[in-house]
Amino acid sequence: MKLTKFTHACVRLEKDGRVLVLDPGNFSETDQALAGADAVLITHEHADHVDADAVAAALQGSASLQLFAPEGVAATLRGKADGAADRIHTVASGEEFEAAGFAIRSFGGQHALIHPQIPVVANLGYLVDSNVYHPGDSFAIPDGIDVKTLLVPIHAPWNKVGEVVDFVIGVRAPKAFPIHDALLNPNGLRLIEGHVTRIGARYGTEYRHLSSGDSVEV
Template structure:
């Protein structure tokens, strides 16, 4: 299984020629560095929650114009898709097979934001190897302690590095792939990655400094 990052929390999981796209939101596409044609061969799309950095209807339509991808999401996002006439499959809890992937959907609570109601949000465990908490740092996910890969929020208005690192320290994954940093400049991202890498190296956790668009990791 390969995981490729396209800025912020826009990710492509690939296995056996099947491509599963997560959260093609505004922050990834804002500067034109990521474009819809990069996902022309996408087979399925998962939307974790309704926030615009994870879900944008126009962006989604531009991708769907290039393929026949199936959409998987929760009820709150689904209501917006339904209004737009876009078909989708509901995926909110339990295990689901999507192509060669097994996704365990876990309902979670978004970290608090200033003057912003909490959206319905779904975290995922992919193939029993990758934990995608999305925008939560909740102890309820410690049930997956020791998982192979953590997709870790690295910057956010709802957290600082101490809180983020503390969550990962408790979870103790073997590897960390950083996400949720699409609003920062490259020089600053590099600096923060170096800081996280030093921190996790002390615990024997591999931190992947994934910087280039479309760069990623292989997960055995």
Template structure:
């Protein structure tokens, strides 16, 4: 597979069968020019995961792509056809790839701050997992985990615990759009998760093969 990190939580996954874009949000850049997408998958409603202003143009440039999102996010995105409202437990066929929808609520942010639905997407029977803003641990093995490293709902120790719980072969550091020293956080994650997990911090826009 080939993965391109487009900043923060936005990743382009190319499996050889499908081109899947995850979480094109306000802290991400470069997804606007993408074409030939099979699907755009949104984990939840927060703007850093879905840019409602840039999304319509992205979908117009990709007339064959499905837009996959939860019910609450769907109500906030208007004027876009081909939207598919997904729920945890659904199994989708997107571009010939099998995508299992997992998830529940967004990880708690603080005290009485209200949560929202958060979908997690498991591609090709564990080849790739994008958890959104959650600590979703699927059954079975995961080869590549998109691992959040920063956020108001997250501290580094929790990121380490999450990667250890999932136990992927590769963890790609994401959700770093507000950090000033991403390499430091990715480096500490790599140091603490233990042997057997390769932590990658791709340069935004860089395509990596796994």
């Protein structure tokens, strides 16, 4: 399948003429990412992972677009996208379903802790076609699964470099690409990606930088 990265946490997957979009948030080029999409997966409710107005507009602009998300996100979008409620589906951890011809499994359940005074929200990681794993805002590792392509949250208010590296080591996917990188300047990005590239290689993971708009076959 073809994987295209957009700014921050959004990726677009294309296979057999079908399009699946994950986490089109307000840091991302949502109109471009959602163009012609058949289905959307949302990991959690934070705006950098779901631009609710843009996604609602996409749902209203297409009679066939399907959306899958945790309960809170699904409820919010049902309230915003008139006439699309039957195409907005609630997902919980441990489920298997199909979206736009892609086989999906959900993992995790909650967002990583930012601070004890900041509420923890629901968060799902999605494994697509037993290949691409998008963890959302967590380091939940799919148990008993050999992930082929890992999307790595490079930087966030909830993580540190050691945890990023340990996540890559724990999953041990042959290929890894960045997500969640919009808060870094070029110096910070090079520093963190250097650690991930060097240490990940010791455990069999080839890490490759992607900029917004770059595409790869996975």
